[in-house]
Amino acid sequence: xxxxxxxxxAANSYKALNEKGKSWRQRSLSFFLELIVIVxxxxxxxxxxxxxENVHDRQVEKEFLIxxxxxxxxxxxxxxxxxxxxxxxxxxxxxxxxNKKYRNDSINVYFGTFFAFTRFLSNNSRFEALKxxxxxxxxxxxxxxNSIMELYQEKIPNLLMETGTYLDTKLQRFVPxxxxxxxxxxxxxxxxxxxxxxxxxxxxRAASSTQFILAKYHSIIMHEKxxxxxxxxxxxRNIK
Numbered sequence: 001x002x003x004x005x006x007x008x009x010a011a012n013s014y015k016a017l018n019e020k021g022k023s024w025r026q027r028s029l030s031f032f033l034e035l036i037v038i039v040x041x042x043x044x045x046x047x048x049x050x051x052x053e054n055v056h057d058r059q060v061e062k063e064f065l066i067x068x069x070x071x072x073x074x075x076x077x078x079x080x081x082x083x084x085x086x087x088x089x090x091x092x093x094x095x096x097x098x099n100k101k102y103r104n105d106s107i108n109v110y111f112g113t114f115f116a117f118t119r120f121l122s123n124n125s126r127f128e129a130l131k132x133x134x135x136x137x138x139x140x141x142x143x144x145x146n147s148i149m150e151l152y153q154e155k156i157p158n159l160l161m162e163t164g165t166y167l168d169t170k171l172q173r174f175v176p177x178x179x180x181x182x183x184x185x186x187x188x189x190x191x192x193x194x195x196x197x198x199x200x201x202x203x204x205r206a207a208s209s210t211q212f213i214l215a216k217y218h219s220i221i222m223h224e225k226x227x228x229x230x231x232x233x234x235x236x237r238n239i240k
Contacts, residue, residue: 061138062235064130068148069231071123072224078120079224083217085118086163090210096195097204102188111191114174114207117167120217122156144230151223159216166206166213174203 092110096102127148130136139145181194194200 057135057138057140060135061140064126064138065231065235067126069228071126072228072231074123076221076224079217079221082118082120083214083221085116086210086213086217089113089116089118090208090214093204093207093210096191097201097208100192100196102191102195104188107188107191114170114178117171119163119167120156120159122152124152124156127152141230141234144227144234147223147227147230151220151227155216155220155223159213159220162213162216166210169203169206174207177203 088110092113095106095110130138136145139148177199178194183190195204
């Protein structure tokens with residue numbers, strides 16, 4: 001019932017209560033009948049509005065989860081690539097740390113990793129948009145919502161903090177050290193000269209400690225795979 005119809009019945013109820021020529025009982029009955037119509041109409045209108053909102057929320061949720069799943073798949077690819085890079089960086093630092101003589105082929109593979117700066121860039125714009133719009137409530141599965149919040153508010157920030165510390169050490173200490181001491185020659189003797197000092201030993205030891213970063217990468221990959229399974233169950237079908 002429209003607002004106009006409700007107003008009309010409200011006016012009728014007032015007229016019924018003050019209508020002349022009828023007994024108080026008749027007027028009261030007419031008034032309450034009109035009142036019942038108004039209450040019923042408002043209740044039905046509210047139910048319809050809630051139903052429309054619920055249908056809209058379901059659609060928003062489904063569209064978000066389908067896109068979110070795609071974001072997770074993109075993230076996993078980047079996470080795997082990033083973790084491979086950190087594994088190589090740690091392996092390279094360990095090689096120079098543990099060996100006294102360096103092979104030229106190993107130098108060609110490993111030396112360039114000192115200038116590698118890998119940082120994970122999460123595909124979180126879809127989540128941030130939903131969050132900033134105040135519509136996180138459309139995700140009705142509380143366990144799923146909590147897992148999404150854990151990913152973006154705990155796991156990824158912790159990873160970025162860990163990698164940030166690692167990259168700062170390389171950028172502020174390791175790279176300047178190499179640039180200040182590296183000469184014109186690129187043979188093994190030159191590399192051994194600059195990487196077998198006490199300062200280089202400490203820098204290499206720090207650069208070789210990528211196991212904590214790799215553990216966080218692995219944890220996020222497993223968490224995002226779990227989220228994909230949860231999304232598939234929530235949407236009700238596998239999304240390919």
